[in-house]
Amino acid sequence: xxxxxxxxxxxxxxxxxxxxxxxxxxxxxxxxxxxxxxxxxxxxxxxxxxxxxxxxxxxxxxxxxxxxxxxxxxxxxxxxxxxxxxxxxxxxxxxxxxxxxxxxxxxxxxxxxxxxxxxxxxxxxxxxxxxxxxxxxxxxxxxxxxxxxxxxxxxxxxxxxxxxxxxxxxxxxxxxxxxxxxxxxxxxxxxxxxxxxxxxxxxxxxxxxxxxxxxxxxxxxxxxxxxxxxxxxxxxxxxxxxxxxxxxxxxxxxxxxxxxxxxxxxxxxxxxxxxxxxxxxxxxxxxxxxxxxxxx
Numbered sequence: 001x002x003x004x005x006x007x008x009x010x011x012x013x014x015x016x017x018x019x020x021x022x023x024x025x026x027x028x029x030x031x032x033x034x035x036x037x038x039x040x041x042x043x044x045x046x047x048x049x050x051x052x053x054x055x056x057x058x059x060x061x062x063x064x065x066x067x068x069x070x071x072x073x074x075x076x077x078x079x080x081x082x083x084x085x086x087x088x089x090x091x092x093x094x095x096x097x098x099x100x101x102x103x104x105x106x107x108x109x110x111x112x113x114x115x116x117x118x119x120x121x122x123x124x125x126x127x128x129x130x131x132x133x134x135x136x137x138x139x140x141x142x143x144x145x146x147x148x149x150x151x152x153x154x155x156x157x158x159x160x161x162x163x164x165x166x167x168x169x170x171x172x173x174x175x176x177x178x179x180x181x182x183x184x185x186x187x188x189x190x191x192x193x194x195x196x197x198x199x200x201x202x203x204x205x206x207x208x209x210x211x212x213x214x215x216x217x218x219x220x221x222x223x224x225x226x227x228x229x230x231x232x233x234x235x236x237x238x239x240x241x242x243x244x245x246x247x248x249x250x251x252x253x254x255x256x257x258x259x260x261x262x263x264x265x266x267x268x269x270x271x272x273x274x275x276x277x278x279x280x281x282x283x284x285x286x287x288x289x290x291x292x293x294x295x296x
Contacts (some may be wrong), residue, residue, distance in 0.1 A: 111258055129196075203230050220243040
């Protein structure tokens with residue numbers, strides 16, 4: 001328990017937009033549960049002023065920050081120290097302001113894997129996995145997904161060349177872990193996967209599912225990185241074809257817990273916070289959105 005007479009350590013989520021971020025609620029709950037004396041705020045950065053905003057926050061006593069779109073690639077470039085998963089993603093959603101330099105990490109992927117394996121009770125090892133999308137969300141997820149040691153991962157994207165580029169960056173890791181890694185277009189993604197991850201922006205548009213129902217089988221776990229009503233269309237489609245469905249709210253909480261641990265050295269319990277957000281979602285008090293994009 002920290003001395004409450006000393007000023008609280010300052011953290012923030014920095015992005016544009018940022019007003020709807022649930023991160024202050026999540027981190028306030030983590031701090032209360034672990035006895036950490038901190039404040040966590042939202043900071044709106046101008047589209048052309050991310051670096052200046054981060055430097056101002058650090059100079060004013062900030063200890064670290066989360067970063068949301070569209071600044072995750074800028075955050076990675078801004079830091080001299082980088083974790084392996086941030087380096088593979090070439091993007092960061094967490095910065096820690098160390099005395100000897102800033103440290104960048106990407107907790108999106110480990111947050112997703114933790115939610116799938118621990119909260120949903122679904123082991124990824126040895127499975128056939130389809131990941132839809134090859135943008136920033138997929139980049140943050142692919143490294144930790146490979147570390148979970150599925151048998152095979154297929155990255156499918158509307159523009160197949162983007163999937164190829166993402167896979168090329170991860171091929172050395174995949175080979176070292178004994179995971180088959182492939183890139184493809186959406187129309188030829190394959191059939192009968194054990195786990196399907198929708199890391200594309202398709203849910204935002206509310207359009208048709210981006211892949212064929214042949215990618216599913218009875219019992220496939222389908223996870224949309226969005227949560228709430230924004231994920232309903234894709235998940236309802238999956239359930240209609242015999243799949244199990246999960247949204248990205250657990251990922252949101254678990255990636256925040258990984259960031260909290262990076263900053264404070266303490267891993268907070270996530271189940272009470274996830275239960276709280278689920279209750280707010282049922283009551284309509286929590287807006288829906290993408291767990292890896294503005295909702296940090």
